Amino acid sequence: MALELRHLRYLLAVAENGTFTRAAEELHISQPTLSQQIKQLERILDVQLLDRTGRTVRLTDAGVAYVHHARRALRDLAAAERAVHDVHDLTRGHLRLAVTPTFTAYLTGPLAAELHTRHPGITMTLREMPQDRIESGLLADEIDLGIAFTGTHLPGISATELFTETLTLVTSARHPAGHDHPLPVDDLAGLQLALLSGDFATRGHIDDYFTQHGVSPHIAVEANSIQAITEIVQRTTLATVLPDALTHDHPHLIPIPLDPPLPSRTVALLTRTDAYRSSAGRAFTRLTHDLIRTRPYTGPGTGTAAGSEADADLEPPAEH
Template sequence: MVLELRHLRYLLAVAENGTFTRAAEELHISQPTLSQQIKQLERILGVQLLDRTGRTVRLTDAGEAYVHHARRALRDLAAAERAVHDVHDLTRGHLRLAVTPTFTAYLTGPLAAELHTRHPGITLTLREMTQDRIETGLLADEIDLGIAFTGSHLPGITTDELFTETLTLVTSAHHPAGHDRPLPVGDLAGHQLALLSGDFATRGHIDDYLARHGVSPRIAVEANSVQALTEVVQRTTLATALPDAITHDHPDLVPIPLDPPLPTRTVALLTRTDAYQSAAARAFTRLTHDLVRTRHYTGLGTGTAAGAEADLGRPAP
C-alpha cells in the first residue's frame, strides 16, 4: 500500500471541516470513500490520526503533527509545479498580489497599469487585506507578493524597502485654510475632520499623533474606504489625514503639512523568505522600483532588501 497525495488532501479536508460529511462534500466524493481513504492512510502510517468519538472529528496528537507537515508538503509541491511552468520570457504568467487598503488610492492602479503595459501576458490577482493577513497568506503560499510596511514581522517574512510614506493633512483645493505654510497642530482643534475608521492602522497613527500633542478636533465623518473619504473631502470643507501621495492623482485635493509633521512609515514589498520567485514576481518587483523612482515618492526608492525574522505581534493595518 503506497501513500498518495490524495491521502494528504483528504486528511486536511477532514481536519479543516471537522466532519466527514462536510469534507466529502467539499472534495466531491462519497463519505464512505473518504472514510476508507483515511483509514488506509492510518494503516500506512501505523497510527491513529483522527479521534472519531465526539460529535466532531478531531486530530489526535499524532494527527496534529502529521497535518503540520502535510500542509507544508502540499504547499511546496504547488510551488514546485508553478516553478516548472514558469515562463521566463514573460509571454504568460500569473502574479498573486496583496496590498494594505490605503495603497489602492494611489499606488495599486499605476502598478497594475504598468504591469499590463510591459507584460500584457501576465494575469494579476489583486487582493486588499490587512498586513497581518498578508503575512500569513505569504507564509501559506496563498500570495506571491505583498505591499505593506516595515516593522515587526512574522518569522520567515522578507522586506524590500521602497519609499517613505508621508502622512499629511489633506483638504479640498477650495478649503479656506492657507496652503502656503505648515499648519500648527494646535489649529486642528478648530477644524472638523473626516478620518478613516479605527480598523485602519493609519487611523491609529493619526490618533496617537493628536493625543501626543493634546489636540481633540471634531471627527465629523468616519469612513472605512479611502475612496469614500477622498470623495467627501473634495466636496466639503472637511479636512482629512492621508498619505500625501494620494494628492498626486487628485487635482482637487491638496496636502497641507502640519507642524510638527505627522509620522512617516516605510513602504516595502513583502515576500516569504524561502519562496520561489517566479519570473512574473521578479518582473513586478523591478517595475515597482522603477515606478517609485519615476513618480518621485520620497525617501528610499533604492530597494534595500532586509530579512525580517522579528517577533510576533504588531499593530494591525
C-alpha cells in the same frame, strides 16, 4: 496500498472544517468516500489521525504532527508546479500580490498598469489585507509578494525598502484652511474631519499623533473605505488625514502639511525568504523599483537605495 496526494488533501479538509460533512461538500465528494479515504490513510500509516468520538472531528496528537508536515509538503509541491510552468520570456505567468489597504488608493493602480503594459501575458491576483495576514499568507505560500511597511516581521519574512510614506492633512479646494503654509497642530481642534475607522492601522497612527499633541478634533465621519473618505472630502468642507501621495493622482485633493508633521512610515516589498522567485515575481519587483523612482512620493534618498535593491533582486534575495 500507496500513499496518494488526495489522502493529504482530504485529511487537511477534515482538519480545517471539523466535520466530514462540510469537508465532503468542500471537496465535492460523498461523505462515505471521504471517510473511506481517511481510513485508508490511517491504515497506510498504522496510526489514528482523527478523533471521531465528539460532535466535531479533532486531530489526535499524531494527526496534529502529520498535518503540519502534510500542509508543508502540499505547499512545496504547489511551488514546484509553478516553477516547472514558469516561463522566463514572460509571455505568460501569474503573480499573487497582497497590499495593505491605503496602497489601493494610489499605488496599486500605477503598478498594475505598468505590469500590463510591459508584460500583458502576466495575470495578477490582487488582495487587500492587514500586514499580519500578508506575512502569514507569504509563509503559507498563498501570496508571492506583499507591499506593507518595515518594522518587526515574522521569522522567514524579508523586507526591501521602497519609499517613505508621509501622512498629511488632505482637503478639497473648497476648504477654508489655507494651503500655502503648514497648519499648526492646535488648529486641528477647529476642523471637522472624515477619518478611516479604527480597523485601519493608519487610523492608529493618526490617533497616536492626536494624543501626543493633546488634540481632540471633531470627527464628523468615520468610514472603512478610503474611496468613501476621498469622495466625501472632495464634495464637502471636511478634511481627512491620508498619505500625501494619494493627492498626486487626485487633482481635487490638496495636501496641507501639519506642524509638527505626522510620523512617516517606510514602505517595503515583502517576500518569504526561502520562496521560489518566479519570472513574474522578479519582473514585478523590477518594475516596482523603476516606477517609484519616477513618482513624486519617493522619499529623500530612497531613489538610490531602490535602484541598488532592484539590481540586487535579479538574484535570490538576501535576508533583512
